[in-house]
Structures are given as C-alpha cells and as structure tokens.
Amino acid sequence: FLSPALVNAETASHPEQALHGSYKDWRVLGVSHRLDKKYVRAILGNDIAINAARSGKTQPWPDGTVIAKLSWKEQTHPRWPQAVIPGEFAGAEAIIKDSKKYPETGGWAFGHWEGGNLVINDKEKTATCFACHTIMKDHDYVFTEPALQ
Amino acid sequence: FLSPALVNAETASHPEQALHGSYKDWRVLGVSHRLDKKYVRAILGNDIAINAARSGKTQPWPDGTVIAKLSWKEQTHPRWPQAVIPGEFAGAEAIIKDSKKYPETGGWAFGHWEGGNLVINDKEKTATCFACHTIMKDHDYVFTEPALQ
Numbered sequence: 329f330l331s332p333a334l335v336n337a338e339t340a341s342h343p344e345q346a347l348h349g350s351y352k353d354w355r356v357l358g359v360s361h362r363l364d365k366k367y368v369r370a371i372l373g374n375d376i377a378i379n380a381a382r383s384g385k386t387q388p389w390p391d392g393t394v395i396a397k398l399s400w401k402e403q404t405h406p407r408w409p410q411a412v413i414p415g416e417f418a419g420a421e422a423i424i425k426d427s428k429k430y431p432e433t434g435g436w437a438f439g440h441w442e443g444g445n446l447v448i449n450d451k452e453k454t455a456t457c458f459a460c461h462t463i464m465k466d467h468d469y470v471f472t473e474p475a476l477q
Numbered sequence: 478f479l480s481p482a483l484v485n486a487e488t489a490s491h492p493e494q495a496l497h498g499s500y501k502d503w504r505v506l507g508v509s510h511r512l513d514k515k516y517v518r519a520i521l522g523n524d525i526a527i528n529a530a531r532s533g534k535t536q537p538w539p540d541g542t543v544i545a546k547l548s549w550k551e552q553t554h555p556r557w558p559q560a561v562i563p564g565e566f567a568g569a570e571a572i573i574k575d576s577k578k579y580p581e582t583g584g585w586a587f588g589h590w591e592g593g594n595l596v597i598n599d600k601e602k603t604a605t606c607f608a609c610h611t612i613m614k615d616h617d618y619v620f621t622e623p624a625l626q
C-alpha cells in the first residue's frame with residue numbers, strides 16, 4: 329500500500345512527499361445526493377478530521393484536516409429502481425486545512441486526486457471552489473455536518 | 478473504545494461475546510438514496526468485507542463478512558437545497574455471513590444495532606428481510622455493488 333504524493337499543480341515537477349495519504353481507508357463523515365449535478369457522494373475524513381468530528385471540535389477544523397468528496401454519477405439500482413446508487417466514478421475532490429499556508433482562502437486548500445496523488449488546484453480553479461464554499465463561512469467553509477451515528 | 482456484544486434477540490439474556498465489532502470505524506462500500514423510503518444511506522463493511530471487495534472475491538462473500546447499512550431521513554441542505562443530505566438518524570442494519578450457521582437464509586443473518594450491540598433479528602423479521610434480498614440471490618443476496626474508487 330503506497331502513500332500517494334501531494335502534488336501542487338503549479339509545481340508538479342517537484343511533488344512534495346505524501347502529507348495526507350490516500351482517502352481509500354478514511355472513514356465516513358456524510359453522504360449526499362446532488363440533484364443539480366446528478367451525483368451521489370460519499371464524504372470521508374482523514375484521522376484528524378474524524379477525531380475532530382467525534383470530539384465536536386470543528387469550529388474551526390484543526391490544521392491537518394483533509395475532507396474528501398467522492399462523486400459518482402447517479403444510477404438506479406437495476407433490480408430496485410427506487411434506490412439511487414453510485415454509477416460511473418466522477419472524481420475525488422478535497423479540502424485541506426492549513427491555516428498558516430492558506431490564509432487567503434479561509435485556511436483551506438482545494439484540491440483533487442489524480443491517479444492516487446492529491447493535487448492542489450491552481451489559483452483560478454481554487455477561486456471557483458472558494459467562492460461557493462464562502463456561503464458556509466460561519467461553518468468554517470464546510471457544508472457537511474458530520475453524521476457520526 | 479469498547480467492542481459491543483453480539484446479542485441474539487431470542488437469547489438476549491445470554492449475549493454472545495463481540496464477534497463483529499462496531500461499524501463506527503468501518504470503511505465505505507457504497508451510498509444510496511432510497512426514493513421509496515426517503516432515506517439516504519451509507520453502506521459500510523468490516524475488514525473482511527473490505528478485503529473481499531478489494532480482491533473481487535464477493536461471489537460468495539466470505540464467512541465473517543458483515544455489511545452495515547446506516548440510514549438517515551433525507552433532508553435538503555439548508556444553504557444548498559439541491560443537496561440531499563442526512564437528517565435524523567433512522568438506524569443501522571446488518572447482514573452477517575456465516576454459511577454454516579445460517580444455511581436457511583442463504584448463509585446470512587439479518588440484524589441491527591441497538592445501543593452499540595449487534596442484535597440478530599428474530600425469525601419473523603428475518604423472513605421479511607430475506608424475502609426482499611432474495612431478488613439478489615445470484616449476487617449472494619447483496620444489493621450493493623462495492624464502489625471502491
């Protein structure tokens with residue numbers, strides 16, 4: 329099991345060493361069905377995120393938090409059409425908390441996984457992510473309320 | 478972190494010792510939005526289930542597999558009404574593979590968590606679960622196709 333490298337899209341020729349690990353073994357913080365995008369999603373957290381959520385310390389989320397959002401095209405279950413389930417995989421995105429490194433975007437970097445590597449989005453893309461997540465400024469820019477049952 | 482006991486509803490005065498652990502640290506096998514029940518769900522697997530899914534050995538699922546289905550009432554996100562997210566928690570159900578112990582129901586027991594304990598359903602309730610899951614007999618009675626991206 330190899331840890332993926334954290335790659336900054338702007339300095340992709342000098343990938344930093346893995347800070348955040350793969351989301352594949354992370355635990356679940358929530359699920360969603362985006363009617364606008366026709367995606368179903370799983371929201372996962374790394375250990376720092378899960379510990380913060382379990383101890384209720386998410387305002388703000390601690391440095392080192394990474395939250396992953398896995399998206400699949402919605403599909404109806406072939407034998408139970410009232411169940412909307414994951415179809416084709418549509419990508420894994422991330423928010424990464426480092427309040428010292430990313431002060432201009434609320435302490436968060438916005439990124440995505442590319443072939444096992446967590447890549448930080450370039451400035452332009454980050455601006456679109458941040459613009460939308462700004463709706464949640466009073467919740468530290470995070471939409472997901474951890475569902476920990 | 479205490480392992481919960483496995484309790485058989487019919488012999489609840491003699492709970493067996495924890496065989497299956499709590500689902501709280503399990504990893505995700507899928508998500509769903511049940512339009513008929515108005516639930517959103519996370520489907521999680523214990524280590525045996527995850528390893529089986531990752532190695533593609535789920536026909537049949539190995540003995541020791543436990544798959545958990547967490548259900549929440551659907552709710553729209555207060556600031557993004559096109560996102561359907563978990564509302565009130567509606568329970569955690571399980572299927573438990575032990576081909577020697579449960580031959581009459583395809584090798585599976587049907588159960589649910591009650592205050593941290595995994596309780597095997599009584600015969601009558603099991604019959605309703607099994608009747609519906611029988612639609613998936615040619616997939617070892619499991620609806621969820623692991624989504625492992």
Ligand code: HEC
Pocket residue numbers: 359360362369371395396397421422423438439440449453454456457458460461469470471472473554557560
């Ligand atoms: C148009 C609005 C919008 C844009 C643009 C947007 N997001 Fe989100 N994001 C949401 C909503 C709504 C949710 C919660 C519901 C869901 O799961 O989709 C969310 C959830 C997330 C989550 C899970 C953590 C959380 O906040 O709940 C991550 C990670 C995430 N987005 C990353 C990104 C990245 C990376 C980008 C840009 C590439 C981005 N988002 C752009 C609306 C947006």
Ligand code: HEC
Pocket residue numbers: 405408411508509511518520544545546570571572587588589598602603605606607609610618619620621622
């Ligand atoms: C009316 C049909 C129906 C009945 C009755 C039913 N199920 Fe299911 N079950 C489904 C469907 C459809 C799915 C997959 C979609 C979803 O997540 O709801 C599922 C999924 C599951 C899963 C996740 C693993 C899998 O097969 O995908 C578990 C665990 C589960 N059911 C347990 C139970 C238990 C325990 C009972 C009885 C108390 C029960 N089910 C009764 C239809 C049913």
